[in-house]
Amino acid sequence: MGEKGALIAKFLLVRVAVSVPVILGIVFLTFMLIRVGGQDPVAMLAGPMADEAMLTALRAQLQLDQPLLLQFANYLFRLVQGDLGVSWQGGIPVWGEILHLFPATLELVLLSVGLAALIGVPIGLRAATHPNGWFDQLSRFGSLAGFSMPTYWMGLMAILVFFYILRWAPPPMGRLSMEVVAPTVVTGSLLLDCILAGNWQALGSALAHLALPVACFTLLAAAPMIKQSRAILIEIMNSDYVRYARANGFSKATIRKMALRNAATPLLTFLGMELTSLLAAAALVEYIFSLSGLGQWGLNAILLGDFAVVQGYVLTLALFSVFIFMVIDLIVMLLEPRR
Amino acid sequence: MIKSFSKTIMLVIGMWATLAVPVVAQEKTLVMAMSATPKGFDPDIWVPGQIEAAVNLYEGLTRYGTRTGGNGKPEVDPSKIEPHLAESWTVSPDGKTYLFKLKKGVRSPFGNELTSQDIVWTYEKSAVQKRTGQFMRTAARIDKVEAISKYEVRYTLSDANRIFLGALTLHLPAIFDSVEAKKHATPEDPYATKWLALNTAGFGPYHLQTLQGGQQAVFVVNPNYAFKKPYFTRMVWREVPSPATRVALIRTGQVQYAEQIPFQQLTALRADNSVKVESVPGFGGATVRMNPRYPPFDKVKVRQAVAYATDYAAIGEAVFLGQGTRSRSMLNSPIAGAVSAYKYETDYNKAKQLLSEAGYPNGVDVTLEYSTNWWWEEPLVLQMQASLAKAGIRVTPKRIPSTEMLARRTINVWTVPFLTHLTSSFVPDPSYNMFLTAHCRGSSNVNANCDAAMDKLIDASVVERDQKRWLALLEQAQNLQADSATFVETFLPGTHEVFAACMKGYVWKPHNRLVWKDLTCAS
């Protein structure tokens, strides 16, 4: 145990050390990118009745007239102290809003990715055991269709059919019906807070409101899962040692267990990558279903040139990605004692 | 005997009291689907959603009167200014000094009474912030605001002008409950601007209860409101960013008001029995502006050519679906003094002739920049492209981010040669309108419209007290503007509010925002 503990500690240290320049790179890239274009939030801040003198004064006040690198240095300096700046729309601190909104996005993404894995991985694995059979062809076609449909398109169609025409889904205007009393905020995740508070009515309402967005998102996420789990398992089945095992007459069941155990690593790695890439795609789903998550806020900020918010949003996503990769790699390392 | 008698009396009184207690008014809630939650409530600092909320939270010393319009419904009468938070006023013979008597017993939700101290504090705050409130003060030529007694305020103007009383109908500079606000002042922030940005303390009909950024804001009625109690006691402002979703919500009865509905969908909504669409022409005009500092627009003949090469009929059909009103001048009714000054009609031959006279016999290439501030910008630009091409003016449309547009069209910046813009203002006063839009110092002058003669006319009209001379000045100014052709006047997009079918009582106000206190819904 002590040895394993030391291994884990070393891994974490190395990983964190390596991640810092990556995060730095991302922050720098975002910082520069968002300032390069013609977006000038000063005019928006100054209001419709501003004149040039007011704009110049405001720009100096916000230190936007300084050289870019100096601005970046200032930003970094404040960042390490935990100050992520404020949104220019109303002076709301970015850090507080992130804490407030991120759990909602996380809730959506984790639920969807979880469901997608539960559905997609078994389908992909089953398809791999009978390659080119009817099940395989059908699932391949289905997953490719999922790849090809734009998320926003699916969301709009879902609203049209399930809410507007059929009236099955609740109105896409938030995460909770208005008649229902919201639970006190503990974790920020509505579902968890409802369970913690024992508020079953709110839980039902929250689940109903999540049904459509999660369904759309799950379909989107399941497609690559099916494809990738199938590919992984097929590659394993064709590998030398499986061939050797089969030649030696091991039972099908034993071989299958062996293959699955070996599939766990690449599958987990893939899941981690999917989770991080889908986190960004959640923004569009949130927009269409008015779920008021981090993505909706970040998307709006990019289009309006709200620099601090964009930087905070991207930083959150990047940190989360790095964290997920670290966790997954740690699990993989622990599962595979070869190293 | 007396004991049992007094007991009976007690019993009777008790029963009577219980029965006679008026039934507690039930809460009436109106749910609104809005594009975004308000980002702030201080009328001096513009942020998205602020104006839509502030007009219901803060009220002014005066208000506009109403009259019965052509269709039998009440409408605003811009020529009548009535007392509101001020009970009455007197004006000095030179028109420069006004003495207002405040209405007594006006209380904020915090219980504090309106006094002259509140008014003075408001102007001090605006002076410190140097933003929109200060601009209004300058436009109305307010020099000094002094408290004479507890309920009397004296305004001293630098010039007598027509804008002043109309400006006082507005929600800014907002009249704050300074007693409450001062509780949140700090040495670095003596006017509590931080607190006032996200909280409300006024004498208007509504008051902010909760704000959950990105989700919803809830407003409740001011229990101490000095005027007729609004029907709706609770307003739920829900953030629904997607317009398609807002339409779905109003049609299914989930909300009773939906904001910013795309124009093309109004036709379908009008046919829907569960929805009521209230349409008002308003006086804001959709225009295409030319900046005379950039060639080829430095030549008046080129600008006039553009005006002649515009296909007004097609625009009316394709963009405004036959439901817009044609704009006849820089000023349109119901603004007083509006005349039909804009005399251009579609005439491609004339356009080509003017172009070659100006030195462009083979036509000219221009870029028309627009943004997403108004729904009609892109369809209008595309129609302009199609139409101007027939006169040899080759238009390249270019959409730019709204922040960039805001920055570049600012007064004294003026780096957009050819753009779309909506002519509008809060106050339906013609001089004020022209000052904002066409005067070299006007903050809504987006295309460097700087003509000395024009400025002189506008300045003169602001202080002209004789009615006939004033109307003559206005007519002159409008004709001058039309001749210079820096604006292409197309149509008045109008204001179209979408409600649940039961909604009654909607009256359009010149600030062009929804006023909640007038609405009723007998369901």
Place this chain on the structure above:
Amino acid sequence: MSAEAASPSHWLAYPLGLARRSPTFVVGLGIVLFFLGLALLAPVIAPFNPTQSFSYEVLQAPGGRFFFGSDGNGMDVLSRVIHGSRYAFGIAVPAGLIMVGIGMPLGLLAGYKGGWLDEALLRTLDVLRAFPTIILALAVVAATGQSLVSMVVVIGLLDSPIFARVVRAEVLTLRSSTFVKAAIAVGNPSWRVMWVHILPNAILGATAQLPMRMAWAVRISATLAFIGVGIQAPTPEWGAMIRQGAEYVITGEWWVALFPGLALMTLVLGFNLLGDGLTDLLDPKRRGVGK
């Protein structure tokens, strides 16, 4: 099938054999070729000019003059969908070329030489992995303005490291293969080994990736257009059309969004099928255990 056609010398033998080995490839190829045909023949087969506005016939239902109806600006949806395929290919092909042009040499060098170049590539990949790609694309395009060219360049650049990684993986596998080892042992200079022995095989392996990346390029450009960046009206690009049509779906004018949406889906599906099929055909390992 007649006995003649089944014989190996018949001209249909090869395509038929291909179809039997991988129906996905054939279907995918068919779809892509169909849209390519649309793109090339657009000016000829489209009934109207795609940006011609019929001001008095806005939002007409399908039928009559406008087979797919007309949109919010009075432009013919069918013509716009047909011309839209030009933009789809106009984005996918240059982006693909950029991706290959940058990614291929990078991947080759990194895989073969290793060292600092390899490290740099892996670090860049790390950054890209953690950076939400769509946000990056959005931010760049929002920053550099509404230009088709900038969008193509951005998409191509974003894809290059991913493509480079695939190439690198192929190179690494090949480098340890017997025939390359033999070539080195015999005394070939390293540039020759790279050029003659590794490159052709690496290209073959990476080719299957190309259609997938092109599918991604089409999808992401449509997403960006939907959000409102990258495409200037009235360009007949499918994503921009869906954006306009999305508003009308709920009031019953379904045709504005449906047809470009179907076209987009079908082409992206076609690219994906093509890529999948190519993988099937070129990489025997992936085809599955015996049949």
